[in-house]
Amino acid sequence: MKTVALTISPLIVPASLNDADAADFRAYGDLNRLVCDEAVGLPDLAPDAAQMLPEWQDSTDSIDIGFVARVDDRIVGMVTLSFAQEADAHAAEVDLLVLAEHWGHGVEEALMERAEEEARARGRSLVQIWSLHRPEEADRMLVPRTGCGRIPAIALSDLLEARGFVLEQVERNSEFDLRANPEPLRAALADALAFAGADYRVREWMMPTPPELREGFAAVQARLSTDAPSGDMDFVAEEWDAERVVRREARLTAAGQAVSVVAVQHVPTGELVAYNELLIAADRSGVTHQFGTLVSKEHRGHRLGTIVKCANLLRWRELMPLSAVVSTFNAEENRPMLSINEAIGFVPVSYAGAWQKKA
Template identity: 80%
Template sequence: MNTIVLTITPLIAPRSLDDADAADFLAYGELNRLICDEAVGLPDLAPDAAQMLPAWHDSTDTLQTGFVARSDDRILGMVTVAFAQEAEAHAAEIDLLVPAEHWGHGVEDALLARAEDEARAQGRSVLQIWSLHRPEETERMLVPRTGWGRVPAIPLSDLLEARGFELEQVERNSEFDLRADSEPLRRALAEARSVAGADYRLVEWMLPTPPDLRDGFAAVLARLSTDAPSGEMDFVAEEWDADRLIRREEQLTSAGQAMSVAAVQHVPTGELVAYNELLIGADRGGVTHQFGTLVSREHRGHRLGMIVKCANLLRWRERMPSSPIVSTFNAEENRPMLSINEAIGFLPVSYAGAWQKKI
């Protein structure tokens, strides 16, 4: 096994993908899809370069950095590192992108070491990274510290274990067939609304969020970082207000993406207490991605999760009739949300491992 002579340089985020210096960022988008395809056969799990670029231009909430590994001007791999900008944030989120043909020659080791150096330079004490796994049983299965779920060992997990990372959590990636009969969704929605009663009202919109709902939606978005099951992963409590919501929505929609939100408002208080988001890229015939789904802790047990999921899926079928499937990730220990998914027809297609290392 020969070690390749590498040069590692910063990944440049161009002002536009039409600029002369955009080649590496375009390659980043292609590499992202290749890695998802090689890992689990699902290239559409990855956003493309146009979808990712806006977030690199605005570091107000998250600072994005990255590095490119080359040998003789040929790109062999990349690594990106994201830093949440809350004052109490300790973690650096790493995405290691080395295709199979270049794995095992020192590329992955060099890029992971460069990411750790960047994390230290930014004053971070925790490294986080995610691995993708096929839904299969192999001779060596890995169980996370939560005790929920298991994934097969792969070269990336071997590398992470060797570098001192621990598998903290397993997430299930499920897909819903948007072309299936919609009657089960309608029945489930009607039953859930009957259980919830008059104290809970369904509210729906397409981005951008109406001005009168911004503060309330920002407040419930903030709950995702603290209320969603995350094992021992070191996630900072995110700080949200209407300005951050506007920044996020500008990033999401600037590349031609569209998002639908279904939320539940608690009528006695006027607060938004549950939500579900569905997002699609500029290609309206592509895969739809479910972003956040949450029911505030104080309002669980009223079928609000079922309401927002079913309502948004039904609405999406009318708004985006060409999209074939919805893809979503949920923690294996999040049994209430997985039960909703299973009841309405989501099927598991892959898994993700959440890894962490203290430095």
């Protein structure tokens, strides 16, 4: 292996993508999409620079930092870290962005070393990272500690194993064709609504969330960090209130993104007990991303997951007629949610591995 002379410098977070110091952040957005395209042929899995910038500029709930690797003046890779700001958070989430042409020259090792050093310097005891994989068989298949799902070994997984990371979980990335016949969705929604009964009613809105629903939406969003299957990945219990809902939605909509929320309200208590989010970038003809989806543990078994998914997909067809596909990730051990997806027409297109290591 021939090593190269690297310089690694902090990623500058500009006030605007039009500023003189914004070139590296724009390059970050481009590289993010190129890596996803190279890994699984799905560049739209990655947000662009405009979508990411508001998140990086607001450090209230999470601090994001990055480092840029160069050979001479040419960018050959980047690594980013995200630090949740809850008092008991002790993990750093890492994303390594190095194209195949730059692997094998020390770039990936140097960036990972820098990321792990930074995690330790900030007092984090765990480092977490995700790898993307095509839906194909290979000579060596990797099975996570959950025992659910499998992914083909790739250069990134080899690097992570060599550095002591453990594959904790596999997630399935599925897509739904928004141009398919909507009648199966309508039938599934009608059946689920009848099964759930009068104790549950559907609420729907476009972000920003109406003021009277913010506290309830905060409560159900907080459950996502604790109720969603995550294997042994150590995720902090997120702290949510109405103000955090407002902050998050300001970040999401700042770059022209649109988000539809369909929730289920438990009529006897007035609590929101399930929700589904669909998001699209300013380009309304692009891929739609399913963000949070959750049914509170106490209310599972009433087909609320089917209700929020089907209702939002039907609503989205009318709101965003130019978007052709919805992309979503679900843990391979989350059989109830995968069964809903499969029944209404989602098909697997890629997989992700969730890795963890003591810093």
